[in-house]
Amino acid sequence: MAGREGAGVAVTDPTMLPGAPGEGIAIDVAEPGRFATEEMILNIGPQHPSTHGVLRMVLTLDGELIRDAEPVIGYMHRGFEKMAEVRDYRQIIALVNRHDWLSAFGNELGLVLGVEALMEVEVPERAQWIRTMLAEWNRVLNHLMFMGSYGLELGAMTPIFLAFREREEIQGLLEAATGGRMHFTYNRIGGLKEDLPRGFMKESARLVKVVRHRLADYEGLLLGNEIFKKRTVGIGKLPGSVALEYGCTGPILQAAGIAEDSRKTEPYLKYSDVSFEVPVGENGDSFDRFWVLYRRIQESLKIIEQVHDKLPSGPIIPGKMPKNIKPPEGWIYSRAENSLGETGYYIVSRGGKEPWRVKMRTPSFSNVSMIPYLLRGVLVPDLISVLGSVFFVVGDVDR
């Protein structure tokens, strides 16, 4: 069977055309390297469903193969660090819970922990336990969103609807306590805005059972799904040492086999008083990153249950807090394990009511800077599988 010279595909036998008796089509496919190919630049975004916001990717393609990729960010840069320099510390709490809109409570935590450490404020026991519980509920809320949307990106419609079913109930619970659905602003320097409302614990206990029960749906729909596995196992492998070089944290780093989690390695709040595991992946591929997300929800639910048992009574904010918050001169880097990784704040105080400088270290920024490494040598159809599995929020990248 000799095809025509120079043509990519050649029909060799007219009797084998579709519709002809015998059916089907026999083609010669040129072996790799037979034709000279040209590199092509392809823009993806800034608005593309898999980017969860406005992120642009400039791809250098050779046919279907991605030779190089460059994320172009900054479309949502809102100058939070500059704005923080002209606001007092209470105002900054409302400011910082906006950059990662899926984990507002976790964002606030890093900042208030830092300011409290600078001022040497003793946070009441009850406030610390409530913070622990709400931080974990926020983590569940965030991870459910990504579990749903990742399925959607790979062509599975159902998980996103299931995720929103759970999210709606959890948001209702957090709204009852904080008054906000997304931007909670529940933390204050020294404690919390107010105590939990009546009936919160009962509803929280019910939701833990409900969410745990419903997690089995995701296991059947995605983790055990043959198509899902075909599209994620072995795709976008990230070695642990490279993840560290790029400063990746959270599910990305843990999927790469490194059990770094500041809740374990530098416990803050009440994390040293509860037992939980840090899930670790084996291959660092897309599937592992998704699996780590799923396991982190289970561990968060475990922590919430323990807080239910251990929550003491008492005040939620120290009795004698000054009206003007003025940390003494100095600097501190305070970090907290947020939903997507380590969210840290480098705070420089000159003794004023406004900070001299607040540097935000956000997990999505570092995770996105690693994307070119993952995409080199990947085929275009796998782009979505890789991009979706580097869970990031664009507001958290651009700040």
Place this chain on the structure above:
Amino acid sequence: MIDHVKEATGAVEREEVTPQGQIALHVTPANWHVVAEHLRRCPRCNFGMFNWLSAVDMEDQGFEVIVHLYSASSLQAVNIKTMVPRDGGSVRTLTDLWRGASFHERECWEMFDIGFDGHPHLVKLLLAEPFVGHPLRKEFLLMTREAKEWPGAKEPE
């Protein structure tokens, strides 16, 4: 760990430990890369994780450039700090030691106008191409503050 770095490199001007136990090593701009390289390559230090890099405007003194490193094996964190002049200050890039330094250095360059010698691709990252100025310098005023001063006197005591 501090003593070991001081001895091995001889490049640490002074060390600083805050009341909260956080460590900073102050170096000259010329020794910036030397100390970083030691922390990265020496098996006793093994700071494999590049956490973040940024700067602080110290007004007359210049800009303090800070890099925060972390070791996933010893669970230790360390800051390296250096002071560069306001105009034309620069340090050597760390992209040859940690690939993740690239984004952070690009951000620091556009926000403060601090140079990173040897950076392979030093172009704007977050700011738009036509944007003029370096927003995180103190002389760069927010637009609202340019229009009207903050009524600071009206605060509760």
